[in-house]
Amino acid sequence: AQSVAQPEDQVNVAEGNPLTVKCTYSVSGNPYLFWYVQYPNRGLQFLLKYITGDNLVKGSYGFEAEFNKSQTSFHLKKPSALVSDSALYFCAVRDMGGPGGGNKLTFGTGTQLKVEL
Amino acid sequence: KAGVTQTPRYLIKTRGQQVTLSCSPISGHRSVSWYQQTPGQGLQFLFEYFSETQRNKGNFPGRFSGRQFSNSRSEMNVSTLELGDSALYLCASSLDAGARGGYTFGSGTRLTVV
DSSP: OOEEEOOOSEEEEETTSOEEEOOEEEOSSSOOEEEEEEOTTOOEEEEEEESSSOSEEEOGGGOEEEEETTTTEEEEEESSOOGGGOEEEEEEEEEOOOTTSOOEEEEOOOEEEEEEO | OOOOEEEOSEEEEOTTOOEEEEEEOOTTOOEEEEEEEETTTEEEEEEEEETTEEEEEOSOOTTEEEEEOTTSOEEEEEOSOOGGGOEEEEEEEESSTTOTTOOEEOOOEEEEEO
């Protein structure tokens, strides 16, 4: 089965500084990887995905992620953090292991990002 | 275009009751998935439907069931509610069977069982 790991429960960064939220994955075959953000009492908002192609993926709100096959990582980055980026971030991998050929997303445990003035 | 719509947004039910949650996917999307989010267990997959067929099911008891209609709208039902069923239930839709376009999530239904 596919899995992702987010080793940090919380990341603190000062506004204006670069931020990194870490994610490593374990898959068989080529991975479909995703980053989502969740604000309090809301659903998941899509940030970016890696399916194939360039290892550097650009997404919404100035976020980007780098796919590293040798390190099996897909870290989320932003050059300059904003207080409004404070939220819960989830890394996910598409798992095609369903008996009927179905898909599902397997999520990491989430990383709480706190950006302070 | 309209996003994924989940109704209701909030529900309070009593133990032993049953509940039905609704999800309307993005127009044209044929795949609908359901997830349960709790502080203790995180995000867990419930089931996935494509063209009215359940293709994948998570590790939940039989009290959890779902279906998809011909217009791709989906419902999930939980019978004999338990306190532990209190959670945010999220629905996601995808355009195609392989989900290459990714998944779009609704705002969720917050279920509280008392």
